[in-house]
Amino acid sequence: MRVTIVGCGYVGEALARRWGEQAAVDLTVTTTREERRVELIPVARRVLVVRASDPSALFQALDGAEAAVFCMAPGGDRQVDADAYAATYRDSMRALQELLPDMPQLRQIVYTSSCGVYGDAAGAWVDESTPAIPRDAHAAVLLESEQLLEQCRADQRRVCVLRLGAIYGPGRDLIRRFKTLAGTTRTGDGRIYCNWIHRDDVAGAIAAAVAGGWDQTVNVVDDQPWLVADLLNQICNSADLPPVQWSGSEPGAKPMVDRRISNRHLHSLGYELLHPRLLLRSE
Ligand SMILES: NC(=O)c1ccc[n+]([C@@H]2O[C@H](COP(=O)([O-])OP(=O)(O)OC[C@H]3O[C@@H](n4cnc5c(N)ncnc54)[C@H](OP(=O)(O)O)[C@@H]3O)[C@@H](O)[C@H]2O)c1
Numbered sequence: 001m002r003v004t005i006v007g008c009g010y011v012g013e014a015l016a017r018r019w020g021e022q023a024a025v026d027l028t029v030t031t032t033r034e035e036r037r038v039e040l041i042p043v044a045r046r047v048l049v050v051r052a053s054d055p056s057a058l059f060q061a062l063d064g065a066e067a068a069v070f071c072m073a074p075g076g077d078r079q080v081d082a083d084a085y086a087a088t089y090r091d092s093m094r095a096l097q098e099l100l101p102d103m104p105q106l107r108q109i110v111y112t113s114s115c116g117v118y119g120d121a122a123g124a125w126v127d128e129s130t131p132a133i134p135r136d137a138h139a140a141v142l143l144e145s146e147q148l149l150e151q152c153r154a155d156q157r158r159v160c161v162l163r164l165g166a167i168y169g170p171g172r173d174l175i176r177r178f179k180t181l182a183g184t185t186r187t188g189d190g191r192i193y194c195n196w197i198h199r200d201d202v203a204g205a206i207a208a209a210v211a212g213g214w215d216q217t218v219n220v221v222d223d224q225p226w227l228v229a230d231l232l233n234q235i236c237n238s239a240d241l242p243p244v245q246w247s248g249s250e251p252g253a254k255p256m257v258d259r260r261i262s263n264r265h266l267h268s269l270g271y272e273l274l275h276p277r278l279l280l281r282s283e
Helices: 010-022 034-043 055-062 082-102 137-150 174-181 199-212 228-238 264-268
Strands: 002-006 026-031 046-049 067-070 108-114 158-164 166-168 196-198 217-220
Touching: 002 010, 002 055, 010 026, 010 034, 010 199, 026 034, 034 046, 046 055, 055 082, 067 199, 082 137, 108 137, 108 199, 137 158, 158 199, 166 199, 174 228, 196 199, 199 217, 217 264
Parallel strands: 002 026, 002 067, 026 046, 067 108, 108 158, 158 217, 166 196
Antiparallel strands: none
16 A cells, blocks of 8 residues: 655654554655655655645655555644644645645545643543543644544545544653653642553554544543653652652642543554553653
């Protein structure tokens, strides 16, 4: 099968390596930077330098593809503003919409969105039937991008939106990321839930979506949401560091989004998580 991964970064590269081992996929991948092209040559037959918001560049990347995986993100781990989000996600989906009439061969599109589209649920469980009510401008862009992509569904074209939890894994190890918080005092009480997914399960779920022709929205998180305070405690304990302190709830402070994301639908599709529970060390 001819497949294109648009945005071959942390997740895209893991996916490309996985498909490389299986050999049944004729793969094109994209990066936005000329200097990454050489790095990606071992993982795909074609490597292109593409901004997906540019329709002619996107057309080149998708030319002949039967399946496309969109897993682009602006700025890696850096925080960027909502305009940069819009330029990456929304404008790429608009470019895709424009091109589809000339791409009848493209039968499956998979897009990695985020559980960030869900609003606050005061710690309750949310699933794919819970209305998405974005809490900020970034999440609103992600939801708008999902909606643009949903419009690309057709009789001969399946569309799958994967809403990912926070990604960790090799190179994004939790202890390394959070150990600087040891011994500090954080605002609030840390009693809000966070939801995680290992990089290899993101790649696994994307591969399953393409292989199985998934045509729906699916949450991709592991089996166990964590309270932030418990997670930071575990991290500090296992690294032998002083615990994080909490200042207690502050009147008038804007609470963070607090919800437990259900992965029941992912399980019902037959996907077996490689890492059902969080690994503190994943290097
Ligand atoms: N990180 C998380 O915790 C998290 C949580 C929820 C959802 N997600 C979603 O998961 C997906 C994968 O994330 P990741 O961590 O693999 O991201 P990443 O490592 O930052 O990789 C992003 C890739 O997208 C490329 N890119 C950036 N702007 C682009 C554009 N305008 N057009 C085409 N490609 C573009 C980047 O190009 P370069 O190669 O030039 O850098 C890179 O290859 C993203 O869709 C992200 O929104 C991530």
